[in-house]
Each structure stands twice: as C-alpha cells, then as structure tokens.
Amino acid sequence: MAFWSSTSVFTTKVPRKVLFMFTLSLSVTYLFYSLMSCYNSLQFPLQENYVYQGRLVTEETTFVTLREKLYSASQGFTEFTEAERSTAVSTVKDHNAEAEQRTVEWIRTQAAPTNSAALAAAYHTTALEREHQEFSTTDSELRVNCTSDYGEKKLPQAIIIGVKKGGTRALLEALRVHPDVRAVGNEPHFFDRNYEKGLDWYRDLMPSTLEGQITMEKTPSYFVTNHAPKRIHSMARDIKLIIVVRNPVTRAISDYTQTLSKKPEIPTFEVLAFKNRTLGLIDASWSALRIGIYALHLETWMQYFPLSQMHFVSGERLIVDPAGEMAKVQDFLGLKRIVTDKHFYFNKTKGFPCLKKPEDSSTPRCLGKSKGRTHPKIDPDVIRRLQKFYKPFNMMFYQMTGQNFEWELEIDSESRSSRD
Numbered sequence: 404m405a406f407w408s409s410t411s412v413f414t415t416k417v418p419r420k421v422l423f424m425f426t427l428s429l430s431v432t433y434l435f436y437s438l439m440s441c442y443n444s445l446q447f448p449l450q451e452n453y454v455y456q457g458r459l460v461t462e463e464t465t466f467v468t469l470r471e472k473l474y475s476a477s478q479g480f481t482e483f484t485e486a487e488r489s490t491a492v493s494t495v496k497d498h499n500a501e502a503e504q505r506t507v508e509w510i511r512t513q514a515a516p517t518n519s520a521a522l523a524a525a526y527h528t529t530a531l532e533r534e535h536q537e538f539s540t541t542d543s544e545l546r547v548n549c550t551s552d553y554g555e556k557k558l559p560q561a562i563i564i565g566v567k568k569g570g571t572r573a574l575l576e577a578l579r580v581h582p583d584v585r586a587v588g589n590e591p592h593f594f595d596r597n598y599e600k601g602l603d604w605y606r607d608l609m610p611s612t613l614e615g616q617i618t619m620e621k622t623p624s625y626f627v628t629n630h631a632p633k634r635i636h637s638m639a640r641d642i643k644l645i646i647v648v649r650n651p652v653t654r655a656i657s658d659y660t661q662t663l664s665k666k667p668e669i670p671t672f673e674v675l676a677f678k679n680r681t682l683g684l685i686d687a688s689w690s691a692l693r694i695g696i697y698a699l700h701l702e703t704w705m706q707y708f709p710l711s712q713m714h715f716v717s718g719e720r721l722i723v724d725p726a727g728e729m730a731k732v733q734d735f736l737g738l739k740r741i742v743t744d745k746h747f748y749f750n751k752t753k754g755f756p757c758l759k760k761p762e763d764s765s766t767p768r769c770l771g772k773s774k775g776r777t778h779p780k781i782d783p784d785v786i787r788r789l790q791k792f793y794k795p796f797n798m799m800f801y802q803m804t805g806q807n808f809e810w811e812l813e814i815d816s817e818s819r820s821s822r823d
C-alpha cells in the first residue's frame with residue numbers, strides 16, 4: 404500500500420515538476436539555438452537565406468534595390484535629393500525596405516546624348532576596353548625581389564585586394580619592411596586575368612618564405628572582380644584580405660589622372676562623369692566611378708568571407724599617419740608591431756611620407772612618380788555632385804564595416820586635389 408501511494412505521488416506530483424523542467428529546458432535550448440542562428444546570420448550575412456532572415460535582411464534588400472538600379476539598362480543616375488539621401492541612409496539604419504523603396508528614386512532619363520556625352524561614349528567603348536587590360540600600377544621603379552631566396556614558395560596567406568588608387572603600393576612597401584612579410588613586387592593579377600595558368604604558376608611567382616613568414620601580394624583590381632572572391636575562397640578560405648579605401652571622389656580623380664597621363668586625348672573628367680550633365684545624370688558605368696561604390700563590391704566579398712577576415716585601411720590616414728595605420732595592419736596580420744613611426748619620414752618635395760629604409764635598401768626612398776601625381780583641376784560643382792552621389796553608398800559601407808571614414812567631411816577640402 405505504501406509502495407502504491409508513493410507511486411501515485413510519483414505519477415501525480417513529480418511528473419508535473421519533471422514536465423515543467425523538461426519544457427523549460429526545451430525552451431532554453433530553442434532560445435539558445437535561435438540566438439546562435441541569428442548571430443551566425445550577422446557574421447555571415449550573405450548565406451543562402453540571408454535575404455530572407457535576420458537583421459541584415461533589409462540591408463540586403465537595400466543593396467538589391469540599389470544594385471538593380473545601378474546595373475539597370477542605361478546605368479545613368481541623377482543625384483539624390485537631400486531628402487532622398489537622408490531617407491536612404493536612415494533606411495539602412497532602420498532596416499525599413501519599404502520606406503527605402505518609396506524614397507530612393509533613381510531616375511533614368513531617355514535624353515538624347517549631347518555632343519560631349521557622345522564623345523564620352525566613344526571613349527568608353529574604346530579606351531575603357533584598353534584600360535581594363537592595363538595594370539593599375541605602372542611602376543617601372545618596381546624592383547625584382549632581391550632578398551635571399553631560402554625557404555619555400557607558398558601561396559599567399561594575405562592579399563591586398565584593393566582598391567585601385569587607394570594607396571595599395573604605399574601599404575605593401577611599408578609591410579615589406581617587416582621581417583616576417585615577404586611579398587611579390589608586381590601585381591600578379593592571378594584571380595582576374597591569369598587564373599587559367601593555375602595555382603602552381605601563381606605559387607611560383609611568390610618569394611620564398613621561412614617558417615613564420617607571411618607571403619603576400621597586392622592586386623587592387625580583385626576588389627571589383629566578381630569572380631575573385633569565389634576563386635580566392637577556393638584557394639584559401641582562411642586568407643586575410645586587406646582593402647585600402649579612399650574617398651571615392653578623390654579616388655576617381657586619381658584614376659582619371661592615371662589614364663590621362665597615358666592618353667592625353669581623352670575627354671575631360673567632367674564630361675566622362677556624366678551621361679547628361681544638364682540633367683545631372685551621373686555615369687555610374689564609368690569604371691572610375693563604379694570602383695568607388697565600395698558597399699556593392701564588398702557585398703560580393705561578404706558572400707564568401709566574414710568581416711573578421713577583412714581589414715580596411717584608410718587611404719587618407721595612410722598618408723597623414725602611416726605608422727598608425729601600419730600598427731592596425733600588423734595587428735590584423737598577427738605580426739609584431741615592428742614597422743613604426745621610426746620607419747617613416749615626411750618628404751617635403753614629394754609631399755608624402757617615405758620610407759627611411761625600404762626592404763631592399765639602406766637609403767631612404769619615396770614611391771615613384773606615378774604615386775602622388777598632381778591631379779587636374781576639377782569643377783567644384785562636379786565634385787559636389789559626385790560627393791552627393793556617393794554619400795548613401797558610403798553610409799552603407801560605414802555600416803557594413805563598422806568604420807566611419809568621414810569622407811563627407813571632405814566635400815569642401817576636395818579642392819586640395821587641384822593642387823593649383
């Protein structure tokens with residue numbers, strides 16, 4: 404009887420407690436996994452179901468919307484109005500796709516091309532094709548790597564993937580001062596132009612490294628090459644990626660200046676920047692402008708790599724505080740902070756920081772004449788319009804990277820680029 408009554412207690416009171424505990428533990432487990440999946444979708448926001456789940460959905464929607472607009476047939480854009488711009492930005496913040504759809508109106512016009520636009524179009528179809536074939540660096544001063552070749556050739560563990568005219572050469576040369584960094588001097592262009600040559604060809608380009616040394620290369624065009632992220636990921640999913648970014652307007656002028664130095668006959672920057680200047684229709688298909696839409700390019704990389712594997716260097720700070728930027732890059736690469744302010748001096752004639760002791764020489768050296776060129780004077784109204792054009796994309800880029808590069812503060816100081 405006693406046994407019976409204790410069994411009855413078991414079946415009436417204890418199971419309720421057990422049931423409660425069981426339900427509680429199930430709920431906690433469910434909550435835990437929900438939080439984990441949410442966290443993962445934040446870390447790798449472009450996983451397959453990214454568009455449909457998680458906090459970044461609206462940002463993705465925003466990108467989709469913007470990308471569709473960007474690559475739509477005419478690829479010409481009027482500027483944002485102040486209201487459109489601020490709404491677009493707050494949309495990213497608020498994750499309100501509907502509001503964004505309503506307010507970010509990219510107006511395409513069918514206006515007949517003006518003479519200057521026709522000239523620009525002719526340039527686009529010829530010169531830009533050729534431009535694509537060119538190396539972004541024309542440095543004849545680039546030396547053959549002449550330090551000792553003991554050790555083993557390895558595929559790179561870190562790559563400077565962009566951006567063109569961001570300051571990539573200055574960064575690589577400063578990194579090469581570090582005893583634990585070995586880098587190939589020229590741009591291999593493996594993942595965009597030479598991929599069919601195979602990984603053995605690529606590896607063979609690399610300098611030999613000793614145990615503990617990092618192999619590096621830089622090819623700034625990777626950042627805007629659609630298939631580069633997938634290819635790099637299939638080579639090394641744990642690779643570290645460095646991106647030097649610079650105000651996209653200054654970057655575009657720098658890019659144009661480089662092309663102009665080789666083809667003085669090309670139309671003016673002002674002509675190339677617009678499909679129709681009177682209507683304020685910016686030509687976002689012009690590569691000099693397209694490269695600067697960093698947020699859209701970054702989105703492609705984020706489908707393959709988490710942000711923790713990327714490091715963004717400010718091209719502006721690399722000039723005013725090279726040692727400060729180098730400290731962060733060395734930390735990111737897991738290197739001892741060996742390259743410090745002791746390694747740089749400001750060369751007044753060059754107008755840029757230079758290395759006191761480059762990797763292969765004991766005499767101070769500045770970068771060559773293709774780095775730090777004098778830019779042509781650009782109509783300040785065009786600069787202002789381009790700053791407005793880039794602003795929403797810059798805001799998205801700041802959100803994605805968690806870094807504010809403060810390019811909007813430079814609107815007035817853009818005349819610096821004229822250096823007249």
Ligand SMILES: Nc1ncnc2c1ncn2[C@@H]1O[C@H](COP(=O)(O)OS(=O)(=O)O)[C@@H](OP(=O)(O)O)[C@H]1O
Pocket residue numbers: 539540541566567568569570571572573623656657658660718721722755756757770773774775776
């Ligand atoms: N220390 C130092 N010396 C000279 N130039 C410097 C330096 N640091 C950054 N910069 C800026 O680098 C710009 C060229 O960028 P990149 O090296 O990425 O160009 S390239 O894509 O490899 O052609 C180059 O752009 P321009 O000034 O337009 O020529 C420089 O502004």
